[in-house]
Amino acid sequence: MDDFSYSIEEGKRIGLIGPNGAGKSTLFNLLSGAVKPTGGTIEIAGKDVTGQRPDQFSRHGIARTFQNIRLFKGLTVFENVLAGFHQKSDLNILRGIFGSSSYRQSEREIREQAEHLLQSFGLIDKRNELAVHLSYGDQRRLEIVRAMATGPRILFLDEPAAGMNPYESRQLVELIRQLWEEHRLTVVLIEHDMDVVMRLCEEILVLDYGKLIFHGTPDEVRESSIVREAYLGGETDA
Amino acid sequence: MRKKIWLVVALVLLALFPVVVTDLYIQRIAVVSCIFAILASSLGILVGQVRLVSAGHAGFFGIGAYTSALLTTKGEMPFLVGFIGAIVLTALVGFLFSLPVLRLKGHYLAMATLAFGIITQMVLLNWESLTNGPNGIPGIPYAALFFLDLDTDRKMYYFTLILLLLILWGLHRLYQSPVGRAFHLIREDAVAAAALGVHTVRFKVIAFTLSAGLAGLAGSLFAHYMSFINFDTFSPLESFMILSMVVVGGMQTLLGPVLGAVLLTSIPEMLRELSDYRMLIYGVVLVLVLLFRPQGILGKNTRKQLSK
Numbered sequence: 001m002d003d004f005s006y007s008i009e010e011g012k013r014i015g016l017i018g019p020n021g022a023g024k025s026t027l028f029n030l031l032s033g034a035v036k037p038t039g040g041t042i043e044i045a046g047k048d049v050t051g052q053r054p055d056q057f058s059r060h061g062i063a064r065t066f067q068n069i070r071l072f073k074g075l076t077v078f079e080n081v082l083a084g085f086h087q088k089s090d091l092n093i094l095r096g097i098f099g100s101s102s103y104r105q106s107e108r109e110i111r112e113q114a115e116h117l118l119q120s121f122g123l124i125d126k127r128n129e130l131a132v133h134l135s136y137g138d139q140r141r142l143e144i145v146r147a148m149a150t151g152p153r154i155l156f157l158d159e160p161a162a163g164m165n166p167y168e169s170r171q172l173v174e175l176i177r178q179l180w181e182e183h184r185l186t187v188v189l190i191e192h193d194m195d196v197v198m199r200l201c202e203e204i205l206v207l208d209y210g211k212l213i214f215h216g217t218p219d220e221v222r223e224s225s226i227v228r229e230a231y232l233g234g235e236t237d238a
Numbered sequence: 239m240r241k242k243i244w245l246v247v248a249l250v251l252l253a254l255f256p257v258v259v260t261d262l263y264i265q266r267i268a269v270v271s272c273i274f275a276i277l278a279s280s281l282g283i284l285v286g287q288v289r290l291v292s293a294g295h296a297g298f299f300g301i302g303a304y305t306s307a308l309l310t311t312k313g314e315m316p317f318l319v320g321f322i323g324a325i326v327l328t329a330l331v332g333f334l335f336s337l338p339v340l341r342l343k344g345h346y347l348a349m350a351t352l353a354f355g356i357i358t359q360m361v362l363l364n365w366e367s368l369t370n371g372p373n374g375i376p377g378i379p380y381a382a383l384f385f386l387d388l389d390t391d392r393k394m395y396y397f398t399l400i401l402l403l404l405i406l407w408g409l410h411r412l413y414q415s416p417v418g419r420a421f422h423l424i425r426e427d428a429v430a431a432a433a434l435g436v437h438t439v440r441f442k443v444i445a446f447t448l449s450a451g452l453a454g455l456a457g458s459l460f461a462h463y464m465s466f467i468n469f470d471t472f473s474p475l476e477s478f479m480i481l482s483m484v485v486v487g488g489m490q491t492l493l494g495p496v497l498g499a500v501l502l503t504s505i506p507e508m509l510r511e512l513s514d515y516r517m518l519i520y521g522v523v524l525v526l527v528l529l530f531r532p533q534g535i536l537g538k539n540t541r542k543q544l545s546k
Contacts, residue, residue, distance in 0.1 A: 054433050070429060096417055
């Protein structure tokens with residue numbers, strides 16, 4: 001990143017666009033703790049979290065999906081979603097082995113919540129299938145479900161519509177909008193599909209060579225000559 | 239329901255075994271198999287559940303054996319003190335070793351654990367004032383519970399069998415708990431696991447400490463059954479053999495390491511004439527398993543499913 005500075009407002013739907021190699025995924029990695037910055041600070045709700053681990057970022061309410069889908073391939077759909085409930089589980093070893101009633105209660109609850117989540121995302125029928133056997137679109141959806149299981153305040157989605165046809169991407173936009181509304185999330189989205197970005201986002205950040213070269217509403221971005229230049233004379237996707 | 243019936247049948251057979259089979263030689267193989275089953279299960283926690291390489295596990299086995307042996311011979315303590323001392327000390331060594339080392343990845347971690355195994359063996363050999371050097375420790379007393387001396391193969395068989403069953407039950411419960419799930423998440427994709435709030439280093443340290451403690455437990459049993467130990471047993475070659483047991487039996491399963499231990503302990507004994515070729519056979523078997531059935535005998539065939 002090159003002197004990047006921005007403040008993400010709570011509850012907004014923000015898009016992050018730019019040519020390949022502009023630093024979009026790098027920014028996500030920084031904001032989720034996957035990578036430590038060599039300079040500068042990161043704050044969440046006023047708290048300095050610079051240099052913390054990804055699991056610590058997760059506890060602050062950050063959830064993310066990955067550009068190349070990082071589902072637990074060898075696990076079932078249900079087990080993948082259950083993974084999202086790790087923080088809410090009873091992590092005591094002795095209680096786990098001897099099965100106290102509070103432990104059993106906790107397990108029951110998170111399993112119920114996982115089922116419920118799968119139900120509302122329409123994946124309950126496939127709960128016992130291995131994640132690797134799902135269709136591409138379903139896999140992307142499952143990754144979002146799993147991220148939602150952590151109960152986040154901010155959702156970072158890295159190219160969630162990649163590889164989808166127009167019908168699928170419209171459905172995805174609907175899904176994300178619903179999640180945003182129901183859970184009062186802040187959504188930050190990296191996308192190359194301009195249709196998705198324009199439909200979903202209220203504010204768009206444009207990155208090029210690690211620099212924030214422009215930010216504004218979808219209309220402002222559409223009109224901007226700076227943005228057009230960065231993409232070498234036009235929009236990348238029709 | 240079917241599973242429970244099988245379980246009961248297996249337990250009954252195991253319980254009747256030394257009554258039916260009175261050949262002392264075979265009973266001896268059975269006891270050693272149980273001890274190595276515990277040892278292999280301990281390595282299974284690392285290699286199978288978390289996918290952490292440990293190429294020096296015989297080191298923990300040796301630390302446990304020597305601790306128990308020294309506490310009960312030079313220290314003149316009762317068996318239970320040696321036993322618990324072995325578990326605690328080995329777990330502590332595992333814990334301290336894991337803290338810096340678990341930040342290493344892949345090959346570097348493997349090399350560090352290999353080095354640990356070699357260094358441990360060298361310490362056991364060269365710290366003569368403590369360990370008697372190459373002469374080892376003779377005259378290790380029988381294992382003994384408060385009321386009972388475990389001085390026959392049969393008594394030792396029941397003792398190690400019961401311990402093995404308790405340990406397997408505990409591991410079974412652990413692997414199904416959120417802690418076990420965390421192990422599996424780290425195994426499948428550590429980056430995704432961390433993004434979901436899993437403190438990967440902490441769980442790796444837990445796995446390592448637990449694994450070391452159980453290996454130390456097996457070491458203590460070994461020392462008191464053999465009544466003589468020396469550095470030679472706790473070699474990198476032995477580490478490799480334990481690893482073979484885990485892989486051949488099925489590293490990601492609960493009973494795989496147990497099966498591997500039983501097979502790789504008893505079969506070489508039954509093929510006594512081939513004892514010169516023991517290591518060669520282990521090597522060949524290991525390579526064959528890795529080529530044609532990497533999930534081991536009891537492992538699920540998910541390799542084929544994943545490649546669809």
